[in-house]
Amino acid sequence: MAGFSFTVTATQDRARTGVIATPRGQIRTPAFMPVGTAGTVKAMLPESVRATGADILLGNTYHLMLRPGADRIARLGGLHRFMHWDRPILTDSGGFQVMSLSDLRKLTEEGVTFASHIDGSRHVLSPETSMEIQRLLGSDIVMAFDECPALPATEERQAEAMRLSMRWAQRSRDAFGDRPGHALFGIMQGGVIRHLREESAEALRAIGFDGYAIGGLAVGEGQAAMFGVLDYATDLLPADRPRYLMGVGKPDDIVGAVQRGVDMMDCVLPSRSGRTGQAWTRRGPVAVKNARHADDPRPLDESCTCPACTGYSRAYLHHVFRAGEMISGMLLTWHNLHYYQQIMQGMRDAIAAGTLDDWVADFHAVRAQGDIAPL
Amino acid sequence: MAGFSFTVTATQDRARTGVIATPRGQIRTPAFMPVGTAGTVKAMLPESVRATGADILLGNTYHLMLRPGADRIARLGGLHRFMHWDRPILTDSGGFQVMSLSDLRKLTEEGVTFASHIDGSRHVLSPETSMEIQRLLGSDIVMAFDECPALPATEERQAEAMRLSMRWAQRSRDAFGDRPGHALFGIMQGGVIRHLREESAEALRAIGFDGYAIGGLAVGEGQAAMFGVLDYATDLLPADRPRYLMGVGKPDDIVGAVQRGVDMMDCVLPSRSGRTGQAWTRRGPVAVKNARHADDPRPLDESCTCPACTGYSRAYLHHVFRAGEMISGMLLTWHNLHYYQQIMQGMRDAIAAGTLDDWVADFHAVRAQGDIAPL
Numbered sequence: 001m002a003g004f005s006f007t008v009t010a011t012q013d014r015a016r017t018g019v020i021a022t023p024r025g026q027i028r029t030p031a032f033m034p035v036g037t038a039g040t041v042k043a044m045l046p047e048s049v050r051a052t053g054a055d056i057l058l059g060n061t062y063h064l065m066l067r068p069g070a071d072r073i074a075r076l077g078g079l080h081r082f083m084h085w086d087r088p089i090l091t092d093s094g095g096f097q098v099m100s101l102s103d104l105r106k107l108t109e110e111g112v113t114f115a116s117h118i119d120g121s122r123h124v125l126s127p128e129t130s131m132e133i134q135r136l137l138g139s140d141i142v143m144a145f146d147e148c149p150a151l152p153a154t155e156e157r158q159a160e161a162m163r164l165s166m167r168w169a170q171r172s173r174d175a176f177g178d179r180p181g182h183a184l185f186g187i188m189q190g191g192v193i194r195h196l197r198e199e200s201a202e203a204l205r206a207i208g209f210d211g212y213a214i215g216g217l218a219v220g221e222g223q224a225a226m227f228g229v230l231d232y233a234t235d236l237l238p239a240d241r242p243r244y245l246m247g248v249g250k251p252d253d254i255v256g257a258v259q260r261g262v263d264m265m266d267c268v269l270p271s272r273s274g275r276t277g278q279a280w281t282r283r284g285p286v287a288v289k290n291a292r293h294a295d296d297p298r299p300l301d302e303s304c305t306c307p308a309c310t311g312y313s314r315a316y317l318h319h320v321f322r323a324g325e326m327i328s329g330m331l332l333t334w335h336n337l338h339y340y341q342q343i344m345q346g347m348r349d350a351i352a353a354g355t356l357d358d359w360v361a362d363f364h365a366v367r368a369q370g371d372i373a374p375l
Numbered sequence: 376m377a378g379f380s381f382t383v384t385a386t387q388d389r390a391r392t393g394v395i396a397t398p399r400g401q402i403r404t405p406a407f408m409p410v411g412t413a414g415t416v417k418a419m420l421p422e423s424v425r426a427t428g429a430d431i432l433l434g435n436t437y438h439l440m441l442r443p444g445a446d447r448i449a450r451l452g453g454l455h456r457f458m459h460w461d462r463p464i465l466t467d468s469g470g471f472q473v474m475s476l477s478d479l480r481k482l483t484e485e486g487v488t489f490a491s492h493i494d495g496s497r498h499v500l501s502p503e504t505s506m507e508i509q510r511l512l513g514s515d516i517v518m519a520f521d522e523c524p525a526l527p528a529t530e531e532r533q534a535e536a537m538r539l540s541m542r543w544a545q546r547s548r549d550a551f552g553d554r555p556g557h558a559l560f561g562i563m564q565g566g567v568i569r570h571l572r573e574e575s576a577e578a579l580r581a582i583g584f585d586g587y588a589i590g591g592l593a594v595g596e597g598q599a600a601m602f603g604v605l606d607y608a609t610d611l612l613p614a615d616r617p618r619y620l621m622g623v624g625k626p627d628d629i630v631g632a633v634q635r636g637v638d639m640m641d642c643v644l645p646s647r648s649g650r651t652g653q654a655w656t657r658r659g660p661v662a663v664k665n666a667r668h669a670d671d672p673r674p675l676d677e678s679c680t681c682p683a684c685t686g687y688s689r690a691y692l693h694h695v696f697r698a699g700e701m702i703s704g705m706l707l708t709w710h711n712l713h714y715y716q717q718i719m720q721g722m723r724d725a726i727a728a729g730t731l732d733d734w735v736a737d738f739h740a741v742r743a744q745g746d747i748a749p750l
Contacts, residue, residue: 040695040702045682068669068694076672076690084686275701294443297451307420311459315451319443320415326650326701327415 003181004140004210006242006263010352014234014261017351020242022140023181024080025087027055029242030258032344033090033266034337038063039073039083042271043329044337046085052306052334053341056088056141058266061133062097065123066116070136078138090266091139092246093130093172093187095146095165096215107147109164127171139182141211144172146187148216155193162189162196165215166203173207183210185244191216192225194232201236211242214262218247227256234261251280251343255363258347259356270340274333277321279308281339282363283371288332292374293318306338307331378556379515379585381617381638385727389609389636392726395617397515398556399455400462402430404617405633407719408465408641409712413438414448414458417646418704419712421460427681427709428716431463431516433641436508437472440498441491445511453513465641466514467621468505468547468562470521470540471590482522484539502546514557516586519547521562523591530568537564537571540590541578548582558585560619566591567600569607576611586617589637593622602631609636626655626718630738633722634731645715649708652696654683656714657738658746663707667749668693681713682706 006029008018020027034041034049036057041049049057059079064070076082079089095112099105102114111126130145146165149157169186176184186209190196204212214233217226230245237243244264245257254265270280279286281301288300296314304310308317308331321328343363350359381404383393395402409416409424412435416424424432434454439445451457454464470487474480477489486501505520521540524532544561551559561584565571579587589608592601605620612618619639620632629640645655654661656676661668663675671689679685683692683706696703718738725734 038695038698038700039691040700043701043705045702045705046686047682067698068690072670072690075670076688082688082691082694084691295447295450311421313451313457315443315447316414316457316459319457320413323413323442325413325415326418326704327420329701330418330420330705 004183006211006240008240010354012351012354012356013259015258015347015351015356016261016263017348018263020088022088022183024140025055027088027264028344028348029263030344030347031055031264032254032340033058033264034271034340035060035266035268036083036085036089037268038067039079041333041337043275043326043333044271046083048334049085049337050087052337053345054337056090057085059083059089059091059137059139060097061091061094061130061137062101062125064091064137065094065125065133066118066121070133074136074138080138088140089138090141091134091137091143093143093145094125094133095130096148096246098125099148099150109167111145127168128175131172131175135179141183141185142176143213144169144184144186144209146189146215148189148219149191151191151220153191155196158189158191158193159196162191162200165189166200169204169209170207173209185209185211185213185242187213187215187246188233188237189216192221192229194229197229197233198236201233205238209241211244211264212237213244213246215246217245218249218253218267223253223256226253227260230257230260230262251340252364252367254340254343255347255360259360270336271333274336275329277328277332279317279332280336281371282366283369284367286371288314288317288321288328290318296375298372298375300335301339304335304339304342306335308335379558381586381615383615385729387726387729387731388634390633390722390726390731391636391638392723393638397463397558399464399515400430402463402639403719403723404638405719405722406430406639407629407715408433408639409646409715410435410641410643411458411460411464412643413442414454416708416712418650418701418708419646421458423709424460424712425462427712428720429712431465432460434458434464434466434512434514435472436466436469436505436512437476437500439466439512440469440500440508441493441496445508449511449513455513463515464513465516466509466512466518468518468520469500469508470505471523471621473500474523474525484542486520502543503550506547506550510554516558516560517551518588519544519559519561519584521564521590523564523594524566526566526595528566530571533564533566533568534571537566537575540564541575544579545582548584560584560586560588560617562588562590562621563608563612564591567596567604569604572604572608573611576608580613584616586619586639587612588619588621590621592620593624593628593642598628598631601628602635605632605635605637626715627739627742629715629718630722630735634735645711646708649706649711650704652703652707654692654707655711656746657741658744659742661746663689663692663696663703665693671750673747673750675710676714679710679714679717681710683710
């Protein structure tokens with residue numbers, strides 16, 4: 001793990017704050033990673049993503065291998081140069097998305113053979129090809145190749161998928177080799193079944209990774225079930241390594257996950273919501289398309305310092321959404337990513353100050369008030 | 376014209392450079408005005424539009440009166456505050472677009488009755504209502520209400536439309552009244568028929584305006600015919616007032632118009648092209664979707680200082696266009712608007728230095744080389 005380190009600087013109960021140091025810069029934890037699926041955080045320039053406070057982006061191996069292709073990105077100098085983002089990038093393994101997006105999948109012990117959803121071309125993803133693709137992309141944090149079964153799934157199916165993922169985790173570790181400055185994270189599976197989670201954690205610890213992800217959550221089980229797993233799952237993972245909860249979530253999911261010892265998260269929600277006219281604010285979600293905003297001169301959130309809130313009224317945001325203007329997605333995505341980073345900064349500061357309980361109580365109290373009333 | 380003035384600071388042959396001073400800031404001429412149809416220059420934040428060098432934007436009365444409505448914009452503090460642009464705004468009169476975009480038009484001496492293309496609601500545009508709507512928007516430069524006949528049109532039809540426009544110009548002048556710091560521009564019509572242009576110019580001069588537009592060009596007559604009109608038309612207008620060529624154009628149209636004494640222009644081309652994958656560079660147009668760019672690590676234009684050219688390869692621009700990502704339109708629009716403003720700055724400097732002939736010769740020589748060859 002030369003050139004890559006994780007330091008916990010403060011804890012409060014199970015919550016932690018710290019810093020992941022990489023050759024491409026520091027990642028303050030708990031960290032929220034905006035998703036840049038196809039080489040862009042949709043509707044944002046990378047300097048704007050950075051301005052929201054993001055230290056690291058996520059890229060999707062499945063999308064990038066199909067278009068523009070990992071070899072091409074490597075020839076062009078890697079994903080950082082390609083997308084004009086010189087800070088850390090984490091890439092997923094493609095395992096989750098090949099099962100949810102591709103056509104004509106065939107799953108074997110070796111890996112997954114599938115047809116591209118873009119042009120039907122045939123590809124193989126396996127622990128070895130996933131490691132190679134993520135190496136070509138130049139990813140700073142590489143994810144082991146895993147299988148996340150679709151829900152609902154029987155305990156037998158969950159166990160089978162988890163054990164296959166653990167064999168693939170070992171193959172990922174072997175294929176990754178020793179790459180100074182680059183980290184490999186293993187992914188715990190096992191659904192909401194505690195003994196499977198325990199078995200998975202034990203297998204991953206035996207292999208040894210630079211960080212540990214919790215996969216297979218936020219796939220429809222609901223917040224209570226997810227928190228139920230996090231109540232014990234983070235403690236199954238080494239305390240001196242980052243813990244990454246994949247694909248989470250709404251603001252209150254994020255807060256609850258950090259309280260349960262999670263250090264990193266990613267989700268398309270703030271950017272996807274921004275393109276569909278939904279803002280996330282400290283008072284909860286706001287649908288700018290609603291007619292109640294048409295004449296409202298007030299900003300989305302008078303305390304927010306993002307460009308959408310400092311420059312524009314709700315009436316404007318309503319108008320440009322209704323008119324189908326690109327600035328609607330641009331401003332709301334910026335706002336949402338800014339708000340998410342404000343949550344992370346707020347929790348980092350509160351954990352360091354030992355005031356996380358107060359911060360969380362305030363977070364829920366403001367949300368409970370709901371959005372401001374129409375004028 | 377208190378608070379609004381035009382000063383010519385240098386001329387070379389028929390070309391002029393100077394400054395239009397308004398209470399909201401100076402407009403350096405010759406000026407290119409990006410089009411912000413519905414309260415946004417599509418795919419751009421207003422601070423980015425300003426960063427390209429734009430001193431003034433154009434807003435479309437027709438679109439804004441229908442959605443979100445001029446009364447609503449007035450209640451919200453005017454168009455400048457609404458769209459977060461505090462520099463000058465010119466609004467068109469709605470006359471051109473009501474004929475090209477609306478349904479169920481009825482044209483009378485009084486004005487135009489029409490149905491909205493958005494929701495079918497019925498509206499009336501006349502010299503008086505157009506002046507009122509532009510006042511409600513808070514426009515700095517207001518355009519007289521005119522009729523621009525569709526081509527092809529007989530000389531009789533052209534004459535009829537021009538004479539109606541001149542009667543409407545008088546009514547616009549009367550309805551506009553005296554509004555210190557705000558300017559009213561008349562619009563010359565007459566198609567490509569010289570004696571009609573002369574008659575129109577005489578009528579406008581008799582009424583008296585703060586500036587004079589040349590309408591009815593760039594509607595399909597071709598560059599040669601357009602230049603043929605400009606060869607005499609600018610000299611028909613007062614030398615001490617700005618001359619505005621409406622709806623022009625491609626880079627070489629703009630250069631030829633400035634050589635013929637035009638001070639202001641507007642066009643959707645740079646922004647529309649940006650959203651459809653076409654870049655304009657000093658070497659001519661570049662279609663980023665073409666496969667020749669897929670592996671090209673070079674920028675669109677290595678001499679350009681815009682974000683698209685300083686941050687991204689042609690390969691990236693090709694990829695994000697093919698993938699349908701919003702950043703494609705964002706970067707190409709920024710590049711195109713930047714390039715257009717570079718043309719304007721280049722001509723302003725050259726006219727001031729007395730070197731416009733050399734500048735124009737170089738402009739055409741570089742374009743004649745064509746785009747760089749594929750690697």
